[in-house]
Amino acid sequence: MKAIETVSLTKYYGKKRGIEGVDLSVDSGDFFGFIGPNGAGKSTTIRTLLGLIKPTSGEARILGKDTRGELCEILKNVGYLPSETVFYRGMKVAEILRLSAKLRGLDTSKEAAELCERLQLDTDKKVEELSFGNRKKLGIICALQHKPSLYILDEPTSGLDPLMQREFYAILKERNAEGATVFLSSHVLSEVSRYCKTAAVIRDGRIIACDSVGALGHTGVKRVTLRGLKGTLELSGIRDVKTEGDTASFLYGEGSRSLAEKLSSLDFEDFTVTDPDLEEVFLHYYGKEATK
Amino acid sequence: MTLFLHELRKNRASLVIWTAALSFMLGVCILIYPEMSSQMNEISDMFADMGSFSSAFGMDQVNFGEFMGYFAIECGNVLGLGGALFAALIGVTAISCEERDGTAEFLLVHPLSRGSVVTNKLAALVVRILLLNTVVAVITVLCIFAVGVDADFGKLTLIFLSYVILQIEIGAVTFGISAFVRGGAVGIGLGIGFAFYFVNILANLDERLDILKYVTPFSYADGTSIVANGTLELKYLAIGAVFTAAGIASSYVKYSRKDIL
Numbered sequence: 001m002k003a004i005e006t007v008s009l010t011k012y013y014g015k016k017r018g019i020e021g022v023d024l025s026v027d028s029g030d031f032f033g034f035i036g037p038n039g040a041g042k043s044t045t046i047r048t049l050l051g052l053i054k055p056t057s058g059e060a061r062i063l064g065k066d067t068r069g070e071l072c073e074i075l076k077n078v079g080y081l082p083s084e085t086v087f088y089r090g091m092k093v094a095e096i097l098r099l100s101a102k103l104r105g106l107d108t109s110k111e112a113a114e115l116c117e118r119l120q121l122d123t124d125k126k127v128e129e130l131s132f133g134n135r136k137k138l139g140i141i142c143a144l145q146h147k148p149s150l151y152i153l154d155e156p157t158s159g160l161d162p163l164m165q166r167e168f169y170a171i172l173k174e175r176n177a178e179g180a181t182v183f184l185s186s187h188v189l190s191e192v193s194r195y196c197k198t199a200a201v202i203r204d205g206r207i208i209a210c211d212s213v214g215a216l217g218h219t220g221v222k223r224v225t226l227r228g229l230k231g232t233l234e235l236s237g238i239r240d241v242k243t244e245g246d247t248a249s250f251l252y253g254e255g256s257r258s259l260a261e262k263l264s265s266l267d268f269e270d271f272t273v274t275d276p277d278l279e280e281v282f283l284h285y286y287g288k289e290a291t292k
Numbered sequence: 293m294t295l296f297l298h299e300l301r302k303n304r305a306s307l308v309i310w311t312a313a314l315s316f317m318l319g320v321c322i323l324i325y326p327e328m329s330s331q332m333n334e335i336s337d338m339f340a341d342m343g344s345f346s347s348a349f350g351m352d353q354v355n356f357g358e359f360m361g362y363f364a365i366e367c368g369n370v371l372g373l374g375g376a377l378f379a380a381l382i383g384v385t386a387i388s389c390e391e392r393d394g395t396a397e398f399l400l401v402h403p404l405s406r407g408s409v410v411t412n413k414l415a416a417l418v419v420r421i422l423l424l425n426t427v428v429a430v431i432t433v434l435c436i437f438a439v440g441v442d443a444d445f446g447k448l449t450l451i452f453l454s455y456v457i458l459q460i461e462i463g464a465v466t467f468g469i470s471a472f473v474r475g476g477a478v479g480i481g482l483g484i485g486f487a488f489y490f491v492n493i494l495a496n497l498d499e500r501l502d503i504l505k506y507v508t509p510f511s512y513a514d515g516t517s518i519v520a521n522g523t524l525e526l527k528y529l530a531i532g533a534v535f536t537a538a539g540i541a542s543s544y545v546k547y548s549r550k551d552i553l
Contacts, residue, residue: 013551047552050400050401051400052396052397052400052401052551052552053551053552053553054549054551071405072403072404072405073403075401075402075403075404076403078401080401082397082398082401084394085397085398086393086394086395086397086398087395087398088298088302088393088395088398089393090302099294099298100398100402102294103294103295103399103402103403103404104402104403105294142398
């Protein structure tokens with residue numbers, strides 16, 4: 001069974017595009033990263049999966065159930081962390097956690113206490129007294145305390161300090177090891193490449209790549225570094241050029257043969273060619289217009 | 293049930309304040325009656341004889357010099373308008389406040405259908421209206437006993453009942469609107485409350501505007517007419533029931549399809 005499966009999921013806000021023809025397939029037990037810049041359609045996709053937004057066309061199935069007809073059944077087994085969590089003013093952390101559990105018809109006090117301990121959240125504070133990071137922690141605990149089988153997390157680590165981020169990912173990895181599926185959106189690529197097994201890249205409302213994190217690195221794009229370069233670097237088809245003294249590095253995506261030909265016209269001492277890291281892949285997918 | 297209780301809890305402060313304010317104003321009106329009535333006999337005829345001003349507030353229908361007439365007019369202004377504004381306010385914010393405050397996202401990712409969210413909120417709305425009116429009615433009765441005036445409790449019950457129905461109608465209409473709007477809608481709510489009130493005054497002023505009585509719930513929740521005739525105007529009540537049903541139905545239909553942005 002797929003944890004998430006969408007078929008040409010499309011959402012228009014009036015005439016404005018939200019997402020268009022999104023086909024997403026997340027295996028059960030996966031640790032899935034959803035990458036894209038602001039406004040690409042990450043949140044629209046996620047909100048459609050959760051039924052907060054009704055799709056214009058296409059369909060989405062979560063944990064084998066249709067988001068249109070069986071949303072309640074789906075939500076019982078999903079933990080969602082919004083990118084910006086807002087709670088009812090005047091309520092204490094403990095009250096919010098209890099309310100969230102009760103709305104699910106559960107008593108999760110033991111789990112909640114454990115999570116508060118691990119993430120160091122004071123349950124006596126009122127929500128409006130919480131800092132952004134602490135509010136995020138409360139959102140995380142709300143998403144985790146009922147031990148769902150699918151976690152949908154929208155930019156989960158923004159606002160968390162590095163120690164908390166590590167603890168948070170440790171918890172997620174435990175849950176993932178126990179069989180739960182994790183689906184998170186992010187624009188922090190190091191995070192995705194470190195923790196995720198699979199990743200999809202969304203741009204302008206469309207999925208433009210989806211593969212294992214390892215395979216995504218093999219895009220045919222190479223990071224080329226030239227040392228002892230004499231003269232100026234004037235090549236067609238290169239981008240993300242970084243120069244430091246007589247060392248220049250750039251991305252090249254038009255094949256090794258043409259790269260070799262072009263390099264022969266230059267005067268340099270040494271060169272290396274490596275696979276770019278995910279960050280550079282990201283730039284590759286997003287920087288197409290920026291090609292020099 | 294959890295959401296219903298949460299709604300009551302969340303709004304308890306405003307309920308207490310509104311209840312206290314309306315009880316206080318109504319109580320004061322009754323407590324000063326003995327003082328007023330000694331001077332009332334002289335001005336009663338004058339009040340009934342001010343032409344369109346009298347008919348606007350129904351003062352031509354009742355005797356201002358009798359307690360029930362006095363109460364019907366005072367009650368019409370205090371509990372009628374106050375209760376209408378209360379109902380409009382809690383109705384129009386009932387659903388929209390979740391989006392205004394950004395809590396809709398928190399609420400709706402719990403396994404609750406949109407329909408049950410609407411049901412819980414609607415139930416909490418009705419209960420709050422009932423609580424407010426019960427307290428106000430009890431305090432009214434206590435004040436009546438305190439000043440020892442001669443009151444017709446049958447008509448009094450009918451007046452209170454008509455205001456409860458009026459508040460439920462206004463609550464339901466604004467509740468329906470609440471499903472459509474996203475941000476702050478307090479202005480819309482208060483506007484509707486006032487509009488209903490003034491439409492009734494207009495309709496009272498000129499017989500040619502009688503048709504407007506079908507629009508506003510103040511036409512059946514009219515203390516002076518109840519005191520004079522001992523009954524609610526059923527034709528207006530029937531139209532009010534249609535408005536109520538339309539408000540509730542549209543809230544379910546709209547909210548089930550609404551995008552939470």
